[in-house]
Amino acid sequence: MSLQRKNWNRLAVSTFLFALAVGPASAQSVDDVAARLKSTFSEQGIEIDWAGVSGDTSSMRLQGVKFKPAGVEDAMDIGDVTLEGVSEANGDYTINTVSTSAYSRSEGELSFEMSPFIMRDVVLFADGTNSPFGGMLYYRAANLDNLVVKSTGKTAFSASGIAIEMSEFDGGKPVSMSATVPAFTSDLTLVEDPRYKDAIEALGYQNINGSALMEGSWDPADGKMDISKYDIKVDDAGTFGITFSIGGYTVEFIKSVQELQKQMAAMPEDADNSAQGMAMLGLMQQLSFNGATIRFTDDSLTNKVLDYVGKQQGMSGKDVANQAKAIVPFGLAQLQNPDLAAQASAAVNQYFDDPRSLEILANPASPVPFAMIMADAMANPANLTRTLGVAVQANQN
Template identity: 45%
Template structure:
């Protein structure tokens, strides 16, 4: 199960590179735990290895730990990893605390430096377990002190104090998760390579942006109901972009099938035809059902800056650009042949441009919509999708 962005998944999972017994005398158990760990991580597309295990009192140190991610040719050296408070639980294992040193990953031409990585309450279910979460390595908390992403000698992105909390499902209640990053910073002038795009970034005054991140949600393994109730990215002096969604069918079996499909695709040689796997992946997606989703933007001066930029380019005033935009929207919406939605969108855009506070697009169908129906509609009658999904747009509404 993935409950946070792709980078977060890889960083958090890389913390669990070590599970070994409390005593060197327990060699048989050590091998069993290590084999179980490798099997679980392999299912997540991660190949781990180590060179030596040492014991100092209640602490185990895995020396020379390394990690190789699927689709990446390079193996990354993690270094010495420590663990504490190992116990056997229902044939599996629980690791009270796993701590990593400062280390680096190389991926897709980027260098990712990580420090302060730690997991608590990591569970390794036994092989053959009937628990629906057996293929998922759950933890209670995850922390990353700092993350830095560089390309050559340019730092593109940094993040501080990322933390995630997970409450396992119990007595019919769903799994609950939440997380936040106290600060991130992105150098857009270094990250953006297109010359024209760089000019826009500079004109808007966003050479470097700073912000925060928050997320929260629930997941019910029994029926695969996944609800992302918060996914907010806030950028200082720009605004906050928020996403939510509610879908069903994201079951442990679905997750396992997706992992197997990704593993097969990763094993294909470079340049191989993955069309068959791609079609199979689309087939898996048909098991999902769409319930609702929202995209919301709360303005903090970005809208005004964009209007001023476009006005300078055209030798006009910002209010003239706003008026032109209001006039164009009805013509663009007319292509959908949906008078009610056209009126709704036009009114919302007009209200937002007159007083930029917030604008939200919501999709709330009268009944759940299978992804198969959405895919078919997108190919045969895309103009009908807004009706199928129950799309509405509102402006300057207070967030619930």
């Protein structure tokens, strides 16, 4: 959303008023921006507080910030947060950049380190209005250079170059979004459970490297949420990907869910929250299911697993695959959908003969209300695969 200062185009406006409009904001304005930030997070069920505020709207700093999501007992000390380039138009605040300090935390043998998190073109929508973004924080881009989790001083997991982008906000158009993790690593030698440790060593995945990518869009007008890509790739293993599409995820739905979450978070641990739980189920009935896929694209993992299992049982990996192909039809018979069982069996056979990709799809002829899905799941589960239009395919591009 392009947010600009009011266009002062009347020559009669005095120089004094013009200077007030474009000059630095007063200390009171800085406090207003800070208060707006707090209320925006509060709408999402997150408490945020600070020890002090300094600077002006060209560069203001929130000192000693504490961050507490709903349901979390202890607030996190995240240090100082800097807001640079604040402007106002039509009651909305736009901030060029919001950046945190570097963050670290230790708890026992585990420690967590994060480089400064930077958001760009942040919009804090006006209070007392129907926020066009459902009360959620909107920004055009965000970056996190490094994130590290350590165990006993050794790096257990790390990710770098994390980036999030959203398209310009326009109430009449869907917002597209993407998130990328160009590189992550994990040291699986730190796994101590012998059941998993032996398998990790046998498969050769003591240290893994990979990447992740998410792409999608959301239309606030009709609530259609599409995740067109969500891929997690592990080098020399494979790529696990999902997609899904739902309807009814409107601004009103988001606000209702947020309000229920606040109510549940405010209740004592031993309180009866069954009423809120039923209300949440009621809200879910507003959603509809448009489709989804789950896909695995192999990059040598399948044959490694088959060989490993075969070695444990004193047979070859090919024998394990043939055994699996023989067993699968009996398991699929439980679905009480002969057409799907035959299709899935053929796909599994094709995949084990030539492991490239295996995909489960749910593609109903028309959007299915969540109420119908829940009804089938409880009263007639055998019909659920037909309701959702489930199919299985192998080795498709």
